[in-house]
Amino acid sequence: MFVLFYTRGYFPGMLVRKLGVNMTKRLSLLTALSALLVATLGFAATRGKSDTPPEIVQFTKDGRLVRPADYRRWTYLSSGYGMSYSQKADDSMQMFTNVFVNPTSYDYFLAHGTWPDKTVFVLELYGSSSKGSINLHGEYQNDFMGLDVEVKDEKRFPDRWAYFGFDTTEKDSAANTPSQNNCWKCHDQNAAVEHSFVQFYPVLLQIAKEKGTIKQGVKLD
Numbered sequence: 001m002f003v004l005f006y007t008r009g010y011f012p013g014m015l016v017r018k019l020g021v022n023m024t025k026r027l028s029l030l031t032a033l034s035a036l037l038v039a040t041l042g043f044a045a046t047r048g049k050s051d052t053p054p055e056i057v058q059f060t061k062d063g064r065l066v067r068p069a070d071y072r073r074w075t076y077l078s079s080g081y082g083m084s085y086s087q088k089a090d091d092s093m094q095m096f097t098n099v100f101v102n103p104t105s106y107d108y109f110l111a112h113g114t115w116p117d118k119t120v121f122v123l124e125l126y127g128s129s130s131k132g133s134i135n136l137h138g139e140y141q142n143d144f145m146g147l148d149v150e151v152k153d154e155k156r157f158p159d160r161w162a163y164f165g166f167d168t169t170e171k172d173s174a175a176n177t178p179s180q181n182n183c184w185k186c187h188d189q190n191a192a193v194e195h196s197f198v199q200f201y202p203v204l205l206q207i208a209k210e211k212g213t214i215k216q217g218v219k220l221d
Helices: 012-051 103-112 182-190 202-211
Strands: 075-081 096-101 120-129 140-152 161-166
Touching: 075 103, 096 103, 103 202, 161 182
Parallel strands: none
Antiparallel strands: 075 096, 096 120, 120 140, 140 161
């Protein structure tokens, strides 16, 4: 409610016009600030999307898996050294393995204890050495040897999980055959959760125990 008063040379009509001008200026300022805010938020959202590493792998027209890009920006799970599931393992070459999984699948596992469709694991293979620089004891990673990739895709693969191998330079790879090959069978029979060896990933193992998702009969110790 406005209280109008009269002063010399100042009439109600002039006050109304002045109030109208001030209100128009305020509305124009608010409109400009709103547009600036929307533009700023839009730029931030676009920039965030462009900085996000790709998580979904690609396939060629003939079904070959394209070498995963930027997987080292994914979630790191664990490393192993000289691991083998065979008593007749060749000890002449002890290799390191580093395991990564796409971040959205990792977040899903934290919440549910299982792996969603489109989960991708990448396992790096590196040679080992004990002599180099100032190292006097223990082993460290040296030459890159290749990648093993595991993909869960329920529509693409009849057995849901498929396995791929890449050397140091291959750009794409066909799935290991037959579909239920020795690698597939080993994971199916011995992996703690679905086809993942969670028993070797301490943080995820604890989550799987809490969620009750460990397969019955799997050897953990």
